[in-house]
Every structure is written in C-alpha cells, then in structure tokens.
Amino acid sequence: MSKxxxxxxxxxxxxxxxxxxxxERGAKIFEELVVGILRNTxxxxxxxxxxxxxxxxxxxxxxxxxxxxxFHGLMVEYAKSIDATCVLRGIRAVSDYEYELQMALMxxxxxxxxxxxxxxxxxxxxxxxxxxxxEVAQIGxxxxxxxxxxVEQKLREKLEPAYKFHDEMQAVTARASGGKETKRKKKT
Ligand code: PNS
Numbered sequence: 585m586s587k588x589x590x591x592x593x594x595x596x597x598x599x600x601x602x603x604x605x606x607x608e609r610g611a612k613i614f615e616e617l618v619v620g621i622l623r624n625t626x627x628x629x630x631x632x633x634x635x636x637x638x639x640x641x642x643x644x645x646x647x648x649x650x651x652x653x654x655f656h657g658l659m660v661e662y663a664k665s666i667d668a669t670c671v672l673r674g675i676r677a678v679s680d681y682e683y684e685l686q687m688a689l690m691x692x693x694x695x696x697x698x699x700x701x702x703x704x705x706x707x708x709x710x711x712x713x714x715x716x717x718x719e720v721a722q723i724g725x726x727x728x729x730x731x732x733x734x735v736e737q738k739l740r741e742k743l744e745p746a747y748k749f750h751d752e753m754q755a756v757t758a759r760a761s762g763g764k765e766t767k768r769k770k771k772t
Contacts, residue, residue, distance in 0.1 A: 590701065591668035593659050596621050596627040596636050600717055604643055606674040609703050611647045619644065620664055621631045623656040630718055635738065643732055660695035660718035663735045676710045678743040724750025 586593075592610055596603060610617045621636050624753060631639070633654055640652045650762050655662040671691065673684055689698035704710075712730050721739040724746040728736060740747055 587615045587667045588668040590614040590672045591618050591663045592672040593620040594678050597714050600712050600731050602705040602712045605705040612673045619648045619652045620655045660691050675702045747767050
C-alpha cells in the first residue's frame with residue numbers, strides 16, 4: 585500500500601489537549617500528518633497565526649511524522665497541494681456530527697478523491713473546545729488540564745489583567761467566607 589498522508593485542518597485558537605490527543609492518534613495511523621492551521625481573515629483570532637504555529641510546533645516536536653503548516657483558501661486545494669489523500673477531523677460528541685458530516689460531504693463534492701477520516705479524542709476531552717477555553721480564560725478562570733502547559737502559560741500572559749482580577753476576587757471571597765466561618769464557630 586502506498587504512503588498515506590493526512591491533513592488535520594483547524595483553527596487551533598488555541599490548541600487544546602483534545603487537539604493534541606487527536607494529533608497523537610493520527611500520527612500513529614498515518615505515515616505523515618500535516619496539521620494545517622487556517623489563516624482565517626474573517627474571524628479575529630485570540631492567537632496570531634505565528635503564535636499558533638509556534639505553540640503547535642513545540643507541542644508536536646516529539647512526533648517525527650507530524651508537520652505544522654498554515655494555509656488559506658479552500659482546504660481541499662491545500663490538501664491536494666501537499667499530496668494529502670485523507671483529511672483527519674475529530675468528533676467529540678453527537679453534536680459535532682451534523683456540522684462535520686456537512687463539511688465532509690461538501691469537501692467530497694469539491695474533491696471526490698479526498699477521504700475524510702473521523703477519530704474520537706479521549707473521552708476526558710469530549711467537552712473541551714477552543715471556544716470554551718477562550719471563554720473561561722477571558723474571565724481569568726482555570727484552564728489547567730484542558731490545554732497543554734505552554735498554552736496555559738500563553739493564555740495567562742495574554743490575559744494577565746483578567747487573571748489578576750479573578751485571583752484578587754477569589755482572595756477577597758476566601759477572606760470574606762473565612763471571616764464568616766470564624767464568627768459562626770464562635771457562636772457555637
Ligand atoms: O477548527 P475548526 O474551526 O473547526 O476548523 C474548520 C476548518 C478550518 C477545517 C474549516 O473551516 C475549513 O476547512 N476552512 C477552509 C475553507 C474551506 O475549505 N471551506 C469549505 C469547508 S466545507
């Protein structure tokens with residue numbers, strides 16, 4: 585059988601543990617896996633393309649058959665230009681299925697020779713999405729365990745005021761509830 589190269593396209597804004605899990609699974613079954621980051625001009629991403637490239641290169645440095653690249657325009661045309669014969673996409677829950685099916689069938693219409701392969705990330709990441717990670721982090725909430733440590737660090741740097749405010753609020757709440765506890769204890 586000839587070498588199978590796959591493209592794993594996405595926004596990766598930011599890369600999550602679910603993405604990394606899927607990349608590691610994909611790297612085991614495809615001879616070559618290209619992670620293609622969409623250079624999306626419509627959406628304004630939280631992380632620049634350069635930042636996403638750097639994070640994903642760091643996170644996949646241990647996977648010798650994985651390459652990180654950026655693309656723009658039609659995904660099927662980019663896949664063809666890099667000789668990928670498969671597109672890898674992750675399905676976390678039934679809710680992903682409808683959108684992924686629509687996209688896979690549209691891509692098949694555009695390029696019938698390109699196959700879409702779906703894989704499931706580990707169930708512990710089944711609720712993790714870049715959108716929710718951004719939402720939690722923008723309020724300074726904890727994202728430990730949802731994203732790799734380098735991404736967590738980048739989020740903290742980028743959203744420092746939000747994290748500072750959140751941490752201060754937590755400290756105030758803890759002090760306030762500590763006070764109540766003491767008073768309550770004294771009464772009894
Ligand atoms: O991580 P995402 O945002 O779910 O990835 C979506 C992505 C990048 C795979 C999709 O939007 C895409 O392929 N965009 C490129 C433009 C394109 O080919 N559109 C037709 C899709 S049917």
